[in-house]
Amino acid sequence: MENSILSIKNLHKKYGKVHAVNDVSLDIYKGNVYGILGPNGSGKSTTLGIVLNVVNKTSGEYYWFGGKLETHDALKKVGAIIERPNFYPYMTAKENLELVCRIKGVNSEKVDEKLEIVGLIDRKNSKFKTFSLGMKQRLAIASALLNDPEILILDEPTNGLDPQGIHQVRDIIRLIASQGTTILLASHLLDEVEKVCSHVLVLRFGKILYNGKVDEMVNHNAYFELQSSNNQKLIEVLKYHPELENFEGNEEKIIAHFKTQVEASELNKFFFEKGISLNHLVKRKQSLEEQFLTLTNSIETQS
Template identity: 85%
Template sequence: MESPILTIKNLHKRYGKVHAVNDVSLEIHKGNVYGILGPNGSGKSTTLGIVLNVVNKTSGEYNWFGGTMATHEALKKVGAIIERPNFYPYMTAQENLELVCKIKGINYSKVKEKLEIVGLIDRKDSKFKTFSLGMKQRLAIASALLNDPEILILDEPTNGLDPQGIHQIRDIIRLIASQGTTILLASHLLDEVEKVCSHVLVLRFGEILYNGKVDEMSNKSGYFELQSNDSQRLIEVLKNHTELESIKETEGKIIAYFKAQIDATELNKFLFEKGIILNHLVKRKLSLEEQFLELTNQ
């Protein structure tokens, strides 16, 4: 088996009294998409900052590519976008990327190839300042790919984007992964991690809550939004469901949480047999933020 691209062992980072990263360990293997998932302030960005050599660790260790090379050498094989992309507003997309090539000693031929991947080839001659936030983010990804990195690191890649922008970035991440690049991304969106990642490390207050494959993460935590013409009767009947965990009413909708996985068809049938006809039934998954609120409230 090849050595991991990145190995993190018992990493700690303290800022005064705050234990931002608390005993985090992780192995990243080639060809997978890893998510570091957690609400804001959970230590995701700090962890990325440490392995990218921009934040000093308090203790613990990490190494790139099996520890065969010094960190600064290894980082030449890493593509990363940590903060808002920094390009020259009056230069075109192509000129900005060519400048990056010049600084890093990369052949200009890569520019066109990477603009194709992020879907910006038809805007290569547009000035950066005319780009939407989503396009700026896509150009940043193209820039991080110029040196054909073995691993691409993204911190909250869809932050602040509209639904279309989010969708485009996620498609690009899938495309890059399908071409064999390993990806590590930090996100506070469970939905994002579920859609693009194969593995996930869940952090809360700097500590690991879960580390493993995405599809093995027990996700019973969902809820139903329901509406019928007789809310009181609906609530009474739901309370008789053996798997009901809790129920609440907000803005005319009934929100029902169940202990086990229940599908919408099953629930609809159960209610219909009790004489209740729904005019609204939606199954929703909890966002990670909500799951954490649930965890911390209990």
């Protein structure tokens, strides 16, 4: 497939009895921001470790750039931060990045440009040990960008940062994405994925719960609040709606979920034709957080 950056097929990783990654598949295409979302221990970091060649897979396949390149060569086009940034404390930001350039065989002319992107150009001559945690993380992002990667991989990029640091890192991720770099980030923060990602893979205990666009995930679980002067009759009629998935309610208000996208106008017409006039009809969307809790709880009740 053209524009395929990374394709993961039926990936498994077992550590003894622990099935850390259980049949994970994911396709990453150029120009999107992908989130792997899940609580700690859900298999996010293991999945990243496998595709970055630092963890051996048990079974399954993955291909970089449509399988045209061997993993070793493909990884030269990848920028990644999967551990805490590790720079020399007594060297300046600029000196640290110049050293990374020498190791990667990259032209050091890029150093200032990357420091500009992460908002550290004013501190380029400050020693690394004087940096806050947020600044250290931003320097790590600059370092990962030095080879102008086609994809940037970030594992929990805002972990441990204060609110200001979180905000700055997220802004940088959005900026990098807007310039055309594909991004894959692992996070346990719903808020993060909702704010910066276009696509999301939700993992729990190594298994996929959801894989698709963030906005579709939120839209899919829309529901309606309904009310009429006779809720008992409303319920009787509602039961016959062909797309009804489930409902709950009382004398005050009825909440109805449908299997497919149903519009408010259609629903109003359906009830009107059955002789019911609604005095309350509101379509609501679940937040990603509610959606995530619904997904994880349904898995727990099944297991």
